[in-house]
Amino acid sequence: MLWPSPGVEMTDTALESLYGYPSGRTWVTANFVSSVDGAVSVDGRSAGLGSPADRRIYLLGRELADVVLVGSATVLAEGYRGARRARPLPIAVVTARGSLTPDLPLFTDTAVPPIVITTEAARMPTLPADVVIAGETEVDLGVAVAALAARGLHRIDLEGGPRLFGSMVAAGLVDALNLTVAPLLAVGDASRIAHGPVIPPVDLALTSVLRADDVLLLRYQRRNSRSTSRP
Known part of the structure; x- marks a missing residue:
């Protein structure tokens, strides 16, 4: 269960209000989980860091969004399937090299065709x-986000992986971050949640803190967030 303070549980309605998207503009919210020492995975998968509380926020992120945005490496590592829920949520996959094949569950087990950005x-x-098509040899992420918005997909749930997240941050395209901190020391050589070019640090404002037993669920929003109105 999620608690804003001892003895007070967050209802679904309260969580939707806390994690909701602003209206009238395109907005990208990243959703990640990491260990206390910053590892983004255990044995190559984020599932090793998961918890019921993290799962609840992960599913809420999908329920509130118009589209899930994810990199092809994460699709392959995590075994992504397509949209199968009552409200089909399209999966948009970024791949600069075209590393996807039609036999993947992303394509064979889905209610709506995925979007491939390449x-x-x-x-x-x-x-x-x-x-x-969003670029000649590298994906132009600004073009990618604009293409999603042009399809009416303004509420973008960015689920990974670290390289795509880092590139989105570098391009100034991430508005908010939902970060679950798992009570683990993973050590090892796992990546951090963002990996990419060196850029000036991005200033964030902490907008909420929830606790579920020893798990922390943090929500940040970028200060002076970009102003991208819907077309």
């Missing part, structure tokens, strides 16, 4: 997907 140079087989 490049002119990518050598990719024909996929049962809405393919977006």
